[in-house]
Amino acid sequence: MKNSPLSTRFRIPASFGSLLGLAVVFLLFSLWAGPPFYSRYNQVTMLTQSVIVAAGALGMTLIIIAGGIDLSVGSMIALSTVVIARALLAGAPPTWAALAGVAVGGVCGALNGFLVTRLGLVPFIITLGTLLIFRGAATGLSGEQKIDAPITWLNEMLTKFPSPSWTLVAVGVWLTVLLAIAVAVVLRNTVLGRHAFAIGSNEATARLCGVRVERVKLYIYTIGGLLTGFAGLMQFSRLTVGDPTAAKGMELDIIASVVIGGGSLSGGRGSVAGSLAGALLMTIIRSGLSMKGVPNWVQDVLTGVIIVGAVTLDRLRRESGGSE
Amino acid sequence: MPAPYRIEMLGLRKAFGATVALDGVDLCVPPGVVHALIGENGAGKSTLMKVLSGVQRPDAGRMLLDGDPYAPSGPLEARRRGVVMIYQELALAPHLSVAENILLGIEPASRGWIRRRKLEEQAREALAALGHGEIRLHAPVSGLSVGAQQLVELARALVLDARVVVLDEPTSSLAAADLSRLFEVIRRLRERGVSVIYISHFLEEVEQIADRFTVLRDGRSAGGGLIGEADRSRIVEMMIGRQISEMFPRLPHPTGEPVLELADLAAPGVRSASLVLRRGEIFGVAGLIGAGRSEMLRAVFGLLPVRRGWVKVATVAGPGSPAERLAQGVGLLSEDRKGEGLAQSLSLADNLTLSNLKPYLRHGWLDRSAQSRAALDWVEKISIKAPGPRVPVFSLSGGNQQKVALARLLHHDCDVLLLDEPTRGIDVASKAQIYELIGKLAQTGKAILFVSSYLPELLGVCDTIAVMCRGRLGEKAPAGEWTEHAIMTAATGAREAAR
Numbered sequence: 001m002k003n004s005p006l007s008t009r010f011r012i013p014a015s016f017g018s019l020l021g022l023a024v025v026f027l028l029f030s031l032w033a034g035p036p037f038y039s040r041y042n043q044v045t046m047l048t049q050s051v052i053v054a055a056g057a058l059g060m061t062l063i064i065i066a067g068g069i070d071l072s073v074g075s076m077i078a079l080s081t082v083v084i085a086r087a088l089l090a091g092a093p094p095t096w097a098a099l100a101g102v103a104v105g106g107v108c109g110a111l112n113g114f115l116v117t118r119l120g121l122v123p124f125i126i127t128l129g130t131l132l133i134f135r136g137a138a139t140g141l142s143g144e145q146k147i148d149a150p151i152t153w154l155n156e157m158l159t160k161f162p163s164p165s166w167t168l169v170a171v172g173v174w175l176t177v178l179l180a181i182a183v184a185v186v187l188r189n190t191v192l193g194r195h196a197f198a199i200g201s202n203e204a205t206a207r208l209c210g211v212r213v214e215r216v217k218l219y220i221y222t223i224g225g226l227l228t229g230f231a232g233l234m235q236f237s238r239l240t241v242g243d244p245t246a247a248k249g250m251e252l253d254i255i256a257s258v259v260i261g262g263g264s265l266s267g268g269r270g271s272v273a274g275s276l277a278g279a280l281l282m283t284i285i286r287s288g289l290s291m292k293g294v295p296n297w298v299q300d301v302l303t304g305v306i307i308v309g310a311v312t313l314d315r316l317r318r319e320s321g322g323s324e
Numbered sequence: 325m326p327a328p329y330r331i332e333m334l335g336l337r338k339a340f341g342a343t344v345a346l347d348g349v350d351l352c353v354p355p356g357v358v359h360a361l362i363g364e365n366g367a368g369k370s371t372l373m374k375v376l377s378g379v380q381r382p383d384a385g386r387m388l389l390d391g392d393p394y395a396p397s398g399p400l401e402a403r404r405r406g407v408v409m410i411y412q413e414l415a416l417a418p419h420l421s422v423a424e425n426i427l428l429g430i431e432p433a434s435r436g437w438i439r440r441r442k443l444e445e446q447a448r449e450a451l452a453a454l455g456h457g458e459i460r461l462h463a464p465v466s467g468l469s470v471g472a473q474q475l476v477e478l479a480r481a482l483v484l485d486a487r488v489v490v491l492d493e494p495t496s497s498l499a500a501a502d503l504s505r506l507f508e509v510i511r512r513l514r515e516r517g518v519s520v521i522y523i524s525h526f527l528e529e530v531e532q533i534a535d536r537f538t539v540l541r542d543g544r545s546a547g548g549g550l551i552g553e554a555d556r557s558r559i560v561e562m563m564i565g566r567q568i569s570e571m572f573p574r575l576p577h578p579t580g581e582p583v584l585e586l587a588d589l590a591a592p593g594v595r596s597a598s599l600v601l602r603r604g605e606i607f608g609v610a611g612l613i614g615a616g617r618s619e620m621l622r623a624v625f626g627l628l629p630v631r632r633g634w635v636k637v638a639t640v641a642g643p644g645s646p647a648e649r650l651a652q653g654v655g656l657l658s659e660d661r662k663g664e665g666l667a668q669s670l671s672l673a674d675n676l677t678l679s680n681l682k683p684y685l686r687h688g689w690l691d692r693s694a695q696s697r698a699a700l701d702w703v704e705k706i707s708i709k710a711p712g713p714r715v716p717v718f719s720l721s722g723g724n725q726q727k728v729a730l731a732r733l734l735h736h737d738c739d740v741l742l743l744d745e746p747t748r749g750i751d752v753a754s755k756a757q758i759y760e761l762i763g764k765l766a767q768t769g770k771a772i773l774f775v776s777s778y779l780p781e782l783l784g785v786c787d788t789i790a791v792m793c794r795g796r797l798g799e800k801a802p803a804g805e806w807t808e809h810a811i812m813t814a815a816t817g818a819r820e821a822a823r
Contacts, residue, residue: 189437189438189440190433190436190437190438191431191433191436191437191438192436194420194424194431194438197417197419197420197424198417198420198424198428200419201417201418201419201420202415202416202417202418204415205415205416205417205428206417206428206429207399208399208400208403208415209403209428209429209430209480210400210403210404210429210430211428211429268417268418268419269419
């Protein structure tokens with residue numbers, strides 16, 4: 001007997017809902033706002049604008065799947081921009097400065113993972129603490145002000161007019177796409193990825209089955225931190241300065257992206273494609289609304305409604321479908 | 325020469341503080357034997373199995389596995405040595421697939437990359453060895469029935485070449501069809517030379533599947549032997565440690581006018597329930613876990629919405645919130661004492677008076693000494709063992725906690741008591757006291773709806789019994805007309821299927 005009937009081969013992926021939502025919202029705005037919205041220029045702009053939140057959401061997806069949460073990512077991004085600017089000021093080559101920015105994210109993530117696994121406190125509390133610690137560290141390291149860095153190619157990573165022009169979008173967008181593929185493959189095809197799902201799904205069972213829960217969590221938070229460090233690099237590229245006040249509150253956008261994309265805050269569920277769709281969805285809504293001159297406060301209210309609505313819809317869909 | 329026994333547990337002792345959970349227990353099981361471990365809740369069964377599976381270490385005594393010393397440092401080592409526990413609450417990762425669950429923690433991989441083909445092959449082999457190759461490997465386990473989930477856990481035991489498999493109350497939530505399927509799988513395990521330890525208090529099941537049995541009571545072996553040679557009432561007496569008649573004293577009590585009526589009640593988990601409960605009546609509700617018994621009580625008490633039909637309390641018909649029900653004199657004793665029934669960190673006095681603080685209010689301020697005095701009154705009346713009225717409830721034993729929860733309903737002066745598993749997880753002495761208290765309450769004209777999964781107590785205490793099966797409450801009949809067999813048949817829907 002063959003083990004997999006057709007229905008399982010073509011099972012609807014968890015990210016289906018958010019991808020569908022993305023398509024619908026894009027269509028609606030295209031009808032409402034017309035060519036200025038769906039022009040190639042605006043598409044490139046929206047893609048580029050999504051990159052920072054999307055990169056952060058990649059790391060957050062891993063962490064949320066494993067049943068964790070990281071509130072400190074906004075602060076990590078700020079710290080990363082400051083480190084990059086300081087490194088450039090100190091005369092480091094741009095590549096090394098960029099790597100330092102990514103690495104500092106990894107160190108922060110490792111610290112989060114270490115504290116979560118060693119202190120036995122819930123990650124919400126730990127990362128609420130490190131949110132302040134990292135923000136403070138960024139402010140201290142920058143001497144409480146923005147750091148102007150010399151102009152390098154790092155500032156071009158999120159340009160809307162990439163050269164050569166056949167690359168279509170900026171190198172930062174392409175790097176994010178590559179990282180997304182890598183994270184998706186890790187989640188699907190490695191022991192680490194499956195153990196992350198197992199821990200988020202039922203930690204006690206994972207432990208009982210000999211999964212090294214602490215080690216996996218440490219790795220997950222560290223990888224999450226590295227990806228957040230990359231988001232910091234993208235943030236630096238956009239700002240062209242090291243800014244200790246950058247990305248304040250961005251952790252909420254990042255978490256919202258993952259949740260809109262089908263991630264469950266109780267763990268065990270989430271997907272890379274969904275999270276990316278979530279990040280894009282939020283950019284599209286903001287971009288479309290401001291193009292139509294909708295005031296900021298209405299945008300905030302609508303974004304909030306969409307987050308709650310998307311998650312409710314997702315739950316209804318899963319309940320009506322019975323088992324996943 | 326090979327050891328005659330697969331697993332030997334000799335003179336095991338384990339104490340938690342002042343409570344002695346195991347007091348010198350011996351249990352030896354040869355290979356290829358299904359050994360039933362019988363006993364009431366709190367008799368020490370689960371502690372014994374925790375020691376066996378490495379979750380807890382014994383204070384004294386030793387264990388041998390195939391003649392070799394066996395002292396697992398944790399559940400992981402126990403699993404590696406081939407001792408596998410299948411818990412009552414299934415230990416699966418609901419979001420992972422069947423195959424991934426079977427091989428969780430031991431995935432075939434090279435350099436961190438999962439070898440899917442190998443993984444699926446091994447999972448398929450394990451399921452086929454159980455005779456259940458039809459279970460789909462890619463399906464997430466959350467979509468499987470409870471019975472199929474149990475098979476996945478058993479398959480997990482097989483891929484590890486288990487030598488000893490422990491099943492903890494494996495049938496408490498199974499339908500009849502799943503039950504026979506499980507027994508078939510257990511027989512296959514036995515043929516493969518696996519020693520199976522089967523924990524249950526359903527004696528009929530034990531008679532069907534086990535070869536030998538041991539009865540535990542109060543942390544000691546109270547007897548044992550070959551199943552075929554044992555008489556069932558003798559086993560029950562070993563379990564409760566006294567004559568059945570002493571355990572369930574019958575107090576004469578007349579029944580009066582109806583105080584609670586349900587007419588074709590439907591609620592989440594309840595398809596249809598009709599009943600009439602009279603003053604002074606003890607009405608038992610039997611059924612499997614998940615049959616909708618608790619849901620019925622909760623719908624009556626206003627914790628679940630009523631979807632159809634009606635509830636009539638005394639002469640008032642209609643739905644009600646928990647606060648309104650309490651005002652009408654209807655009280656619910658929750659089955660979840662820790663999570664819902666009691667506020668664990670509050671004191672005995674606070675818990676006891678929580679639903680009715682009015683008598684202790686002086687100009688809006690709580691008179692704590694009056695509250696304490698009232699609590700002490702109840703402590704004496706129903707002999708709660710507690711150092712004082714202001715001790716936190718979590719410091720009391722399970723039996724005394726349950727008496728506090730019950731005392732709250734009495735303090736509230738409820739006339740209709742909805743008792744959901746009132747004796748779950750408490751010691752035999754407290755049980756006997758609670759049975760006696762229920763009898764006395766009926767004598768004073770209280771009406772009691774008594775949900776329980778433990779058949780001897782339903783048969784011993786209740787005047788009338790009805791059985792719930794898949795959300796439907798059957799006809800009630802006098803307790804004397806029921807037998808354990810008849811109740812189990814009705815509860816598993818066997819009668820329905822035969823029709």
